[in-house]
Amino acid sequence: MTTKKIMLFSIVGFLLMAMVMGATFYFATQQRGEQQTAVKPMKTYTYSIGEMYANVKDSRKILKVNIEVETINEKLKETFDEKRPKMTNSILELLRNKTEEELSGEKGQKALRQQVLKSIKQVIPSDEIMDVFFVEFIVQ
Structure with a gap:
């Protein structure tokens, strides 16, 4: 070449x-x-349901929870205000039927969070309700 x-x-x-x-x-x-x-990241908003007290089923103990609801729609807070008594009643009925074993440990609290979320979605059917958080969770 x-x-x-x-x-x-x-x-x-x-x-x-x-x-x-x-x-x-x-x-x-x-x-x-x-x-x-x-x-x-998605912008989220929280709504405080507040403190709730319930007797633990088949026990002399009391459960104290402080619940926050996470949503992606700020206008949904108005609906929460309107339906608050119904939501509170639904959650309290759920809490009163829990035993100490069901409330203990991380697994029990996660399961309860999902049940509370489901309970809220039954009162306010919306895909914009994302999660529920326990700000306080005390069994005493």
Whole structure:
């Protein structure tokens, strides 16, 4: 091969390699940018149901809970205010039927949170109610 052909093939090879590397870099950064915009955190609001006291079933103990409801719609707070007596009654009925064993441990509290959430969603059917949190949880 002559020197001219070697130079021509070297330049063509370098240009092809540069194009492949450039395309790879472009698509890698483009894909990462799409992922970053997709993980946008959702704005949430909380509504305090407040403190509740209930007798523990088949026990002399009392349960004290302070419950917060998380929602993604701030206007839903007005509905919570309107339906508060019905929500409170539904939650208290649920709490009064729990034994010490059902309330103990992390597993028991997680299960109760899900049951309280379900109870609230029965009173206020909405997909915008996200979660329920126990700010206080005392069995005494």
